[in-house]
Amino acid sequence: MMYSKILGTGSFLPEKILTNFDLEKMVDTTNEWIIERTGIKQRHIAGTHENAATMADTAGRNALAAAGLEPADIGMIIVTSTTPQLVFPSTACLLQARYGISGCPAFDLNASACAGFMYGLSIADQYIRNGTIKNALVIGSEVMSRIVDWNDRSTCVLFGDGAGAVLLGASEEPGILSTHLHADGNYKDVLYLPLATSQSPTFETVKMMGNQLFKLAVNILGDLFDETLAANQLEKSAIDWLIPHQANIRIIEAMAKKLNLPLDRVALTLANQGNTSSASIPLALDLAVRAGQIKRGQLLLMEGFGGGLAWGSALVRY
Ligand code: UT7
Numbered sequence: 001m002m003y004s005k006i007l008g009t010g011s012f013l014p015e016k017i018l019t020n021f022d023l024e025k026m027v028d029t030t031n032e033w034i035i036e037r038t039g040i041k042q043r044h045i046a047g048t049h050e051n052a053a054t055m056a057d058t059a060g061r062n063a064l065a066a067a068g069l070e071p072a073d074i075g076m077i078i079v080t081s082t083t084p085q086l087v088f089p090s091t092a093c094l095l096q097a098r099y100g101i102s103g104c105p106a107f108d109l110n111a112s113a114c115a116g117f118m119y120g121l122s123i124a125d126q127y128i129r130n131g132t133i134k135n136a137l138v139i140g141s142e143v144m145s146r147i148v149d150w151n152d153r154s155t156c157v158l159f160g161d162g163a164g165a166v167l168l169g170a171s172e173e174p175g176i177l178s179t180h181l182h183a184d185g186n187y188k189d190v191l192y193l194p195l196a197t198s199q200s201p202t203f204e205t206v207k208m209m210g211n212q213l214f215k216l217a218v219n220i221l222g223d224l225f226d227e228t229l230a231a232n233q234l235e236k237s238a239i240d241w242l243i244p245h246q247a248n249i250r251i252i253e254a255m256a257k258k259l260n261l262p263l264d265r266v267a268l269t270l271a272n273q274g275n276t277s278s279a280s281i282p283l284a285l286d287l288a289v290r291a292g293q294i295k296r297g298q299l300l301l302m303e304g305f306g307g308g309l310a311w312g313s314a315l316v317r318y
Contacts, residue, residue, distance in 0.1 A: 004128035005175025006318060007069065007135070008167040009286040010062025012055045013044045013273065020157070027153040034157045039249025043160025043274030045145045051085040053094040055163035056141035060095060062286075063137065063165035071099035075133030077106040078124055080116030080278040082193070083143040084108060091141065104133075112183070113191070114245050114306025116140060116278030121166065121302075121314055122179035128170050139165040140279035147193055149205035158247075159206075160274030164282025174317040178231050180224060181312040187216065191307035217251050217305050222258055224303060228313045236260055240298035241288070241318075245305060246270040246280040259301070267294070277306065294318055 019042045020031035034040055046055065056079055064071065079091040086094070092106035111119035117140040124136035141163035148156045168175070190213045194204040229236060236259045244252050246269055256266050267284035276283060281304050288294045298318050305311035 002129050002131060003171050003175040004125045004168045005171035005173060006166055006316065007169040008063045008067030009289050010059045010066060010165040011283045011286040012058040012163045014046045014050055014161050016045045016047055017042050018045050023157055026150060027156060029153045029157055038158060039270045040274045041271045044162055046143045046161040052081045052083055052091045052141040052143055053085050056091055056095055056139045057098050059163035059165035060137050060139050063167040067167040069135060069167060071101045073135050074101060074137050075104050076124060076127060076136040078109055078120040078138045080109045080120040080140045081142055082110050082113045083147055112306055112308030112310040114277045115304045115310040115312050117281045118304040118312030118314060119181055122181055122312065124168050125176045125179055128168055135167060135169045137165060137167055139163060140282050142277040142279045144277055147206055154210060155206050155208050158275050160276050162273055162276040162279045162283050164279045164286050166282050177315040177317060179314045180228055183308050183310040185308065187309040214248065214251060216309060218254050220305060220311050221255050221303055224311060224313045225258060228301065228315050232315055238299055239301050241265055241267060241294055241300045243267045243281055243285050243300055243302040245303060246284060247275050
């Protein structure tokens with residue numbers, strides 16, 4: 001039996017930080033409102049010299065180094081970005097050139113933003129388990145600051161920039177135990193980003209029905225946990241860590257409660273990074289691994305959801 005295992009993780013955060021107090025000067029909001037309703041205190045913002053490819057580059061190199069591998073060992077690159085530098089070539093192809101390699105498949109994956117990393121992880125897992133490739137680099141890299149309306153207080157306080165990467169490799173020991181992906185296009189208006197047009201040639205900005213999305217998220221994630229545990233014939237008590245998409249602390253708390261997990265068993269980056277869309281799960285994973293919190297052999301439940309709607313989970317023996 002062949003598995004794909006997480007051999008290394010990496011991440012990158014831009015240096016510039018935007019605090020809730022900075023936002024108080026930009027829109028009609030308060031530090032207290034943002035903390036109470038979302039759990040966010042600050043977020044990182046990419047500089048003009050940074051983009052999805054530069055951030056993915058560093059995150060990917062850190063994951064390679066953690067795995068003890070070289071760029072030449074990579075058998076597939078998947079970048080789950082909805083904020084690429086170019087529409088094409090893909091950020092994954094730009095990365096290939098930056099790493100000085102060629103030949104392996106490289107592509108960007110847009111699973112409607114925030115759920116992207118779960119989709120990328122699942123695809124890489126299939127290719128490794130069926131023996132087509134040995135190693136895959138899966139990276140979420142997002143420059144959300146370039147697609148939010150900085151005059152809209154209901155969205156601009158939520159998002160941040162960053163990248164997170166996972167190097168997956170073939171292993172006879174259990175790694176990814178199962179992945180579960182879903183989507184429902186009937187909810188397209190709940191969270192979307194229109195294309196730029198000739199009338200508005202710059203980026204359009206994110207539109208969100210926050211309250212509806214909040215309620216949908218709590219329901220679909222609860223069902224997703226049940227599905228993931230049932231597929232592995234496990235009880236929730238088996239889970240060591242929840243690695244959630246970082247959208248809102250109230251959603252995360254509800255999910256931890258559903259699993260009977262204390263918050264110190266949840267990888268949390270929301271307060272310092274805000275919502276980095278498809279980068280948030282690998283970022284949270286990498287920081288918890290590097291802090292020595294997540295240890296080899298532990299059982300991780302990862303979940304992501306976002307526009308589409310699209311959502312997914314992975315149960316992983318780290
Ligand atoms: O990664 C993609 C997934 N995204 C999500 O999952 C987001 C899910 N949704 C949420 O996290 C929450 O719905 C929000 C944080 C976006 C909003 O929190 P809420 O508790 O659902 O607030 P609300 O939208 O119901 O708005 C409550 C009030 C409104 O004022 P009125 O109508 O009651 O007078 C808003 O205008 O809060 C107001 N408001 C703000 N006030 C101060 C909205 N944004 C702000 C703000 N500062 N930044």
